[in-house]
Amino acid sequence: MEFFELGKISLLIGFGLIVLGFWGILSQKNIIKIILSFTIMETGVNILIVSLGYVKGKTAPIIDSAVEQGANHSVLGQVVDPVPQALVLTAIVIGFGTTALLLAYAMKLFKAKRTLQINNFNDLKW
Amino acid sequence: MKIKNLSVSFVIIMAAWLLLNWSFKAEIIVVGLVLSLLLSLLFCSKCQLFSEIKLTPKAFFYTLIYIFVFLIELIKANIDVTKRILSPTLPINPGVVKVETTLNSKMARLILANSITLTPGTFTIEIHENALYIHWIDVKYSDVNQATEILVRKFETYLKEIYD
Amino acid sequence: MSPDIFKEGFRMEIIQYLGGALLIMGSLSLLIASIGLIRMPDVYNRVQTGTKASTLGAILSFLGIGLLSIENWSESNWIGRVIILIIFIIITNPVSSHILMRAAYVMKIPFTKDTKVDKLKEDIDNKVLEEPKDE
């Protein structure tokens, strides 16, 4: 029963998506494809962080009548860790910003050289 | 006309707010009234979606009948689709036919097109003035009038009573 | 030991079994939609079968979920959200499939060989209407 646990499985999925995205970044030649691989890698990192905060058998950190409450609405021992979720929430929004920025740069690069193959951008190479 | 459009959209937005919150406390109702007034003034004054709707008891009665007819057609459509998919020979005979409608209200045309899409074997591809082009999975009549008779009439009679 | 219809628990149980049956029927309908997606010969027929079966499947499944959660109705808002979701699916699913079908027609994806009539093409050829293309 050691392997079949939700926390471990999602950790594995996160690692797998990171490796997949890294492979895409290294092996692809098209700039848009590289940005796409970046997005996939970001998704993997988010899954990883959230799975670190998961506690087995506990429910979402939102208090309503479905959660047992102690004195003064205390839910200690009922919910998962809220801090990684807050971090990932910030990370996704900032990830959207960086993706939009990268795509704007890609559009400008395309306008300058009329191509998206990364081999053609060798102005700073020596 | 304008008043009717605004009031109907106001009621719809308010109903959506109450369904989302599902509580009738004073604060929720006050916030909902303000929001639905604002949104209906901002977004629904230009598009005349509901200006042709009739607000009589008869129209309400026909709405209920329409929903009933529509549900029966939806279930019939699924039995039909299931039979076609699961039979080993795949009995299809598709084609694009043209039908005509006499409805003018935009909302009624949307409802008509969606109903045709969800009924047995027919699907709206294109709508242009009063002609609808329909992809029919089992073409029986390729003539305009006969196809109109069999596909459109059953909905149009009820929609005529509700809109214009 | 005969089950008493007027007992609260028994009625609850009946409603729960009804909900379970609706859920199973809905998911079977979704399965039929995906089989249709696999078997049909061209795009137009795939969109047809997919839309009809998956719309009814989603509606039935959500009705089943709403009935299965009947014990919790008094505590939080199950029923309102289920109704909103069902209305949303009924409005959006046919429209999005219609737009897709139109896009397929613009791409000039060929019909399957069995197709008998194509009035839309005839009318475009006769200049009754222009080609459905956005610019």
Add this chain to the structure above:
Amino acid sequence: MIKYLILIAVVILLMSLLGGLYRFFKGPSLVDKVVAFDSITVNSLVLIGVMALLTGRAIYFDVAIVYGLLSFLGVIVVARYIQGGL
């Protein structure tokens, strides 16, 4: 008993997800892939509903509404892209 019914429903849903995936890989044209995307989304929508049922939290339905809305937007964007609009 109810739990087994839900388990059967989940297994059927996952199988139909596979059907959509087959069309997503195989589809000769872009429109086929988008149709498969639509079908995958509807299946996952029902999956989210089942998960809300299993945990007993009505708040998960909010996520389902957002999911359905964004899938509608996605399909329309791709269709407009094909027709040369946007």
Add this chain to the structure above:
Amino acid sequence: MLRNLLISLLLLSFVYIFYNLYVGFTPKTELDGIAAHYADKGAAEIGAANLVTAVVVTYRGFDTLGEVTILFLTASIIGFFLKLTEADENKVIIHRGTSELLATSSNLLVPIIILFGIYVFMNGHLTPGGGFQGGAIIASAIALAILANPNMHINHQIILWVESISGVVFVLMGVLGILLAGGFLDNRILPQGQFGTLLSAGAIPIIYSFIGLKVGAEISNILEKYQKSQKES
């Protein structure tokens, strides 16, 4: 050839590191440290039912300020980058209009989607969601309206005003927190109200509403910039 070899070596080393991390990982069985404090006392201190909202808005308020700033900077840089020239700006493209069904259904749906976005950010302390999600939903409603009626023109001035006023109010609420209560973005400048109702949790509904309006305005600004860049030759 050498390149492929290097890539596979790098990936293999990654896999090795991840394997070691995976083997050494033991899932948590209970909360500890600061998370236990949040779960135990958070509801009583802040008054918000959604603990994630409590962390995002109040306990880690500075992070949210940074996030909003980054989004604002992104919007400005994209606006600077995709700036059109005078000739492109005045170019008029007349779209032929889309399918009638799409136009009608989007007219029907857009107000309801915006209402749903407002619901998400006003109920950020009770249900999942909050300012960022609500803002994204509002922006996607505006994107749907643009997609359905390509000839529609958006009033730029309103978006700019909404964005600036919301930003100013957001920072002002934070500073009021320093003056009247414990620290920056402290929500206890208003009474906590009854737990679990719409008007509770102090200032959180107000703060999150303004964050939502600001995020919605910024993201629709970004989308509109991208849409306008299609005009460029």
Add this chain to the structure above:
Amino acid sequence: MIYILIASFIGLLSFVIGALAIQSKKLSVAVIATGVVSLFSSILFLLMAAPDVAMTEASIGSGLTTLIYFYVLNKIKKHHA
């Protein structure tokens, strides 16, 4: 039990679709596949009891990002033609 079934199935599917996204020749297919990976990850977040994150991923990570990608692809397509 049901959770583990769903999680492992969704994880496998997201690997397969991610590989398709990176390998495919057409850019539009790759963008749609990335959107599907994002949607699946949103289901995973829901399984891990994080509805806030799931909602953010569904609305921002999947919806708006795909929209921006298609704006860029449309621009590029116009220039190539």
